[in-house]
Amino acid sequence: MRADRYHHLVVTLLILLLALPIVATLLYSLTQRWEASILPEGFTLAWYWQLWQDARFLTAFGHSLLVCVGTLLLSTVIIIPAAFVVFYRFPWLDRWMNIIILLPFAMPPVVASVGLLQVFAGGPLPLVGTPWILVGCYFTIALPFMYRALANSLLALNVRDLMDAAYLLGASTPRAFLSVILPNLRKGLMASLFLSFSFLLGEFVFANLLVGSRYETLQVYLYNMHNASGHFTSAVVMSYFLFTLVLTWFATRLGRQD
Amino acid sequence: MYYVEISGLSKRYGTTTVFEDIQLGLKKGEFVTLLGPSGCGKSTLLRCLAGLTEADQGQIRVDGQDITHLAPQKRGIGMVFQHYALFPNMTVAENIAFGLKMLKCPAEEMARRVAEVIRQVELSNKEHHYPHELSGGQRQRVALARALVVEPRILLLDEPLSALDARIRRSLREEIRDIQSRLGLTTVFVTHDQEEALTLSDRIFVMNQGRIVQEGSAETIYTQPATEFVARFMGSYNLLAPTEAKQLLGLDLKGHLAIRPESIQLSEPGRSYPAHFAPVAAIIRQHQLLGNIIRYHVEAQGTTLLIDHLNRSADDLLPTGTQIAVLIDRQQMREVH
DSSP: OHHHHHHHHHHHHHHHHHHHHHHHHHHHHTEEEOSSSSSOEEEOSHHHHHHHTOHHHHHHHHHHHHHHHHHHHHHHHHHHHHHHHHHHTOTTHHHHHHHHTTHHHHSOHHHHHHHHHHHHSSTTOOOTTSHHHHHHHHHHHHHHHHHHHHHHHHHHHTHHHHHHHHHHTTOOHHHHIIIIIHHHHHHHHHHHHHHHHHHHHTOOHHIIIIIGGGGOOHHHHHHHTTTSOHHHHHHHHHHHHHHHHHHHHHHHHHHHOO | OOSEEEEEEEEEETTEEEEEEEEEEEOTTOEEEEEOOTTSSHHHHHHHHHTSSOOSEEEEEETTEEOTTOOGGGSOEEEEOTTOOOOTTSOHHHHHHHHHHHTTOOHHHHHHHHHHHHHHTTOTTOTTOOGGGSOHHHHHHHHHHHHHTTOOSEEEEESTTTTSOHHHHHHHHHHHHHHHHHHTOEEEEEESOHHHHHHHOSEEEEEETTEEEEEEOHHHHHHSOSSHHHHHHTSOOEEEOHHHHHHHHOOOOSSEEEEOGGGEEEOOTTOOOOTTEEEEEEEEEEEEEOSSEEEEEEEETTEEEEEEEEOOOGGGOOOTTOEEEEEEEGGGOEEEO
């Protein structure tokens, strides 16, 4: 019993510790003033009101959504067939894929940005300052999450036998893939899409260095607003946090459904 | 003229030969087994027949038609896999209907045929279950139903029973044979289990290292093994080296002498035996109870022999150390190389 109580205590403390900055930010975003006193002076929703009426914020949020959704669409279209081909035709390639997908992480974003700036600032593909460079760049960030999740689903599936069974029952390769393989990847795909989405929505370094204010995303907006009231920026952070929370909850629910 | 004819079929992966120069013929409605140890090429041969693996050389003909390079979709061949290969996102009924859907079968006929085959494999009430909700035996029945519903010309069974436990394996084995003979379906069964092969097959092809080493009825394969490998693979044959055969029975042989454990008898006092039974003095070293059979390990002039004796009564059991004469039936012995 004593050990039980101890375990509960540790878990409670951990939850409190993790929740503290979020609760503090939430409180700060809901107060009128909280500078010279221990307790806040009056609660208000004014900061949220102001924020959600700010056209610049809404544009930045829209930009972030577009870049993230664009990236994930591109990733889905490229990575699903790639993972399928690896597991169905060339299983030995999986070893190499595991190395390749980690390569973007081997290079710090700042260093990668310098290289990308040099290559894409001019020349045949002047992408710097446009959302396209972010889509390409974010693809490499989403790649490991998505490839690993899909690889795990494919590993659990016994792809070769399923495809063979479908062939013998008269299905063509695309038909077999669409009706037999793809539906079974849904869970892994959804989980990795939402994980990547949350991660990409919070990305700052690439967004700031490669595009900056020319196509302002949520994180860049937050950075540009750092001189504004702390209550206001807290409202930005909480809005972003709640959005991600809802998405994660949604992803978990989708994952649970059979 | 065979219904299915495989001639000169070979398959290599790089420098490794999977099988070579396979000649094989199947009559219509026949149940044929490819029997051999793992890695002997039997599953790859089955895959070549299904069109899932391309052979390097040779020809496969079904009903006079050359199907060597035909796509698997067009061969009219059904297959049951070792690990079921059921589509996890589909219910039992949807799994079974998949092949009919590909054939663009009208909805009414599809429902009728699915219901009929579900009844045949005794899975009524399970139509709306998903594969993960079924036991191993039930899954394999679904796989069988899925292969049968499209009325294939040939049914291929790739070790369909090896993932199941012993009791289910026996009952499903009988069911498969029953359905096969009722439908008169030409069937190729792949297994490494000689008991399965012996109980199910009209004919057995024993394979080793990519070659067919013997072909024949279950009776022939069991009682007249052509090679030392077949004798060893088919069960607990006594295989005597030439020196042992010389010492024990005075025979001059080049190959091994194969004697089935049930063709050696323990002499009973007062009983006379025909002249083709050779008496040999032996001592009982141990015994194993195999249900209706007692298997004695006896030693005769330094050679260990296995003897299968019908377990009539517990009183008959001979204790370890008993001196006894054993009688080897010369008519049942076979020299193998």
